[in-house]
Amino acid sequence: MINNEAFVKRLQKVIDYYGESASSFAEKIGVQRSSISHILSGRNKPSLDFVLKVLSSFPEVELYWLLNGKGEFPSNKNIANTTTKPQELKIEDTLKPDSENGKKIERIVIFYSDGSFENFQND
Numbered sequence: 001m002i003n004n005e006a007f008v009k010r011l012q013k014v015i016d017y018y019g020e021s022a023s024s025f026a027e028k029i030g031v032q033r034s035s036i037s038h039i040l041s042g043r044n045k046p047s048l049d050f051v052l053k054v055l056s057s058f059p060e061v062e063l064y065w066l067l068n069g070k071g072e073f074p075s076n077k078n079i080a081n082t083t084t085k086p087q088e089l090k091i092e093d094t095l096k097p098d099s100e101n102g103k104k105i106e107r108i109v110i111f112y113s114d115g116s117f118e119n120f121q122n123d
Helices: 004-017 022-029 033-041 048-057 063-068
Strands: 107-111 117-121
Touching (some): 022 033
């Protein structure tokens, strides 16, 4: 059994860390705003589905830390910060041959979260 009060404090820490409101946090993890409100107020306990949505949306959150306070937040694993935009990638620079081993990039494919993609072919 998890301590609901302590869980609420850790969840609030996650929300604050990302600079989210309860409403925007609910949207990011794909739950109703009322779900967040009820959990934060102590009215409801978090479901397994809720916890899994938090973990999948915010990889810096560790399961054991969120549930029982053991571990760290944010996780010290080498995980890219998902809240910042990636650096600008100049495709022209990446298609140049590697002078050390003679290898040349033929194609780069970039996949986006909405299922679309871009294909860059070196002709």
